[in-house]
Amino acid sequence: MPPIKMKNAAKPARRSTEDGEAASKPRPQTRIQREKQDIILDAALGVFSVHGFRGATIDQIADAAGMSKPNLLYYFPRKEEIHKQLITKMLATWLAPLREMDETGDPIPEIRSYIRRKLEMARDFPRESRLFANEMLQGAPRIYDILAGELRELVDDKADVLLRWMDEGKISRADPYHLIFSIWATTQHYADFDVQVRAVLGKDRGGDGRFEDAARFLETLFMTGLSPKKA
Amino acid sequence: MPPIKMKNAAKPARRSTEDGEAASKPRPQTRIQREKQDIILDAALGVFSVHGFRGATIDQIADAAGMSKPNLLYYFPRKEEIHKQLITKMLATWLAPLREMDETGDPIPEIRSYIRRKLEMARDFPRESRLFANEMLQGAPRIYDILAGELRELVDDKADVLLRWMDEGKISRADPYHLIFSIWATTQHYADFDVQVRAVLGKDRGGDGRFEDAARFLETLFMTGLSPKKA
DNA sequence: GTCTATATATTGATAGAC
DNA sequence: GTCTATCAATATATAGAC
Numbered sequence: 001m002p003p004i005k006m007k008n009a010a011k012p013a014r015r016s017t018e019d020g021e022a023a024s025k026p027r028p029q030t031r032i033q034r035e036k037q038d039i040i041l042d043a044a045l046g047v048f049s050v051h052g053f054r055g056a057t058i059d060q061i062a063d064a065a066g067m068s069k070p071n072l073l074y075y076f077p078r079k080e081e082i083h084k085q086l087i088t089k090m091l092a093t094w095l096a097p098l099r100e101m102d103e104t105g106d107p108i109p110e111i112r113s114y115i116r117r118k119l120e121m122a123r124d125f126p127r128e129s130r131l132f133a134n135e136m137l138q139g140a141p142r143i144y145d146i147l148a149g150e151l152r153e154l155v156d157d158k159a160d161v162l163l164r165w166m167d168e169g170k171i172s173r174a175d176p177y178h179l180i181f182s183i184w185a186t187t188q189h190y191a192d193f194d195v196q197v198r199a200v201l202g203k204d205r206g207g208d209g210r211f212e213d214a215a216r217f218l219e220t221l222f223m224t225g226l227s228p229k230k231a
Numbered sequence: 232m233p234p235i236k237m238k239n240a241a242k243p244a245r246r247s248t249e250d251g252e253a254a255s256k257p258r259p260q261t262r263i264q265r266e267k268q269d270i271i272l273d274a275a276l277g278v279f280s281v282h283g284f285r286g287a288t289i290d291q292i293a294d295a296a297g298m299s300k301p302n303l304l305y306y307f308p309r310k311e312e313i314h315k316q317l318i319t320k321m322l323a324t325w326l327a328p329l330r331e332m333d334e335t336g337d338p339i340p341e342i343r344s345y346i347r348r349k350l351e352m353a354r355d356f357p358r359e360s361r362l363f364a365n366e367m368l369q370g371a372p373r374i375y376d377i378l379a380g381e382l383r384e385l386v387d388d389k390a391d392v393l394l395r396w397m398d399e400g401k402i403s404r405a406d407p408y409h410l411i412f413s414i415w416a417t418t419q420h421y422a423d424f425d426v427q428v429r430a431v432l433g434k435d436r437g438g439d440g441r442f443e444d445a446a447r448f449l450e451t452l453f454m455t456g457l458s459p460k461k462a
Numbered sequence: 463g464t465c466t467a468t469a470t471a472t473t474g475a476t477a478g479a480c
Numbered sequence: 481g482t483c484t485a486t487c488a489a490t491a492t493a494t495a496g497a498c
Contacts, residue, residue, distance in 0.1 A: 051286065052365075055282065055284070136424045137280070138281050138282065144426065147431065148433070151430070174452065181428060181431075182417045184420070185419075186416045196367055199371070221452070221453070224455065
């Protein structure tokens with residue numbers, strides 16, 4: 001992939017407030033401030049997850065949040081700030097299921113419930129999934145460091161766990177990294193490509209029960225593939 | 232998903248050329264015209280696939296194509312026209328592998344080579360994959376009809392083939408639609424989430440051979456899952 | 463805290479010289 | 481066919497009244 005060129009749409013040179021990058025102190029907030037911010041973040045999540053950072057506009061977000069643009073900018077002085085907070089919050093919840101995969105547990109049930117949890121997240125937090133996907137498609141300009149740092153360490157760690165389980169003969173042998181990728185891919189697909197899934201299944205094809213069907217299918221796919229061969 | 236609100240950035244009311252929607256005749260073209268258009272389409276593919284329709288700008292595309300903005304607009308009078316042509320071309324090549332899955336062939340090898348072909352496309356045409364993914368994330372505003380029409384028919388058709396193979400005991404029983412989804416998801420993941428895959432694998436983890444490793448893994452995953460149980 | 467006005471940069475698209 | 485100049489609409493963000 002070529003280096004990303006950011007054209008920085010309509011940046012009006014930031015006239016006053018000469019505080020540069022240093023001002024990142026999380027000031028004390030009233031209850032009403034937090035509520036307003038949550039409304040904005042929720043609205044912004046909907047817009048960013050569909051159009052990406054550049055494609056989204058403050059107007060759209062303000063509309064969705066039911067407030068005027070200057071009012072929104074009173075709470076978040078910069079568009080980037082909203083996006084940054086969303087990404088940070090999303091990443092934390094997004095990686096939680098993998099963290100929960102427990103080395104001391106039973107391998108097959110552990111993997112099974114990891115898949116189930118990931119699929120539930122795709123069902124319950126599709127906007128977060130799409131926000132993440134959008135960031136990936138752009139080459140992760142804002143979170144690359146986290147991917148190559150924190151995420152990589154976490155995956156390395158869990159890959160080791162999987163390898164140990166394979167060594168002990170508790171699951172069959174396969175590349176642990178690509179196993180994790182395939183779990184991510186198959187589960188997130190139901191959030192990110194939701195339109196396609198629904199269009200293909202349609203109402204008469206049981207599009208409503210698609211998450212239950214997916215859960216059953218993925219369990220079959222992965223478990224049959226991972227169960228130790230009998231003799 | 233809520234209905235998509237298109238804010239139509241910077242549309243200057245199209246001053247002259249009162250031909251409306253009717254002008255879609257593919258006029259005869261010289262060789263040099265086609266070449267220029269191909270350069271533009273190639274450049275546009277790079278930009279649209281990263282930023283999506285709204286996030287991409289004609290300036291970026293013109294830059295990437297090595298020509299001025301008005302010059303580009305001489306060949307494609309409207310931004311939408313470029314995107315439409317890209318989407319159309321992409322969809323055709325994108326669905327080809329599934330079409331090739333042959334009912335009269337041997338089930339296991341047929342599925343195996345379908346997966347292989349899809350993975351090769353993710354490797355060789357990642358920009359097309361991301362263009363498609365971007366469109367999906369946005370709710371497919373420009374291609375929904377194709378998804379619910381042509382694509383759905385194709386998938387229905389191939390699902391029937393898979394079901395017949397299952398009835399004949401040649402592959403084990405599973406939901407054919409979700410089987411197809413999971414093949415799409417796992418293979419396209421290597422194009423759409425390429426940054427993440429590379430960041431996690433890194434150079435020392437064999438990130439270079441990731442497509443070969445993925446091919447081996449996916450073959451194991453799907454084949455072991457699909458092979459008829461012995462006794 | 464919220465609003466109306468407005469400053470400034472960028473966008474998609476044209477006009478018209480060459 | 482290509483370029484410079486430019487238009488009209490939108491974009492991010494601020495100022496300042498209330």
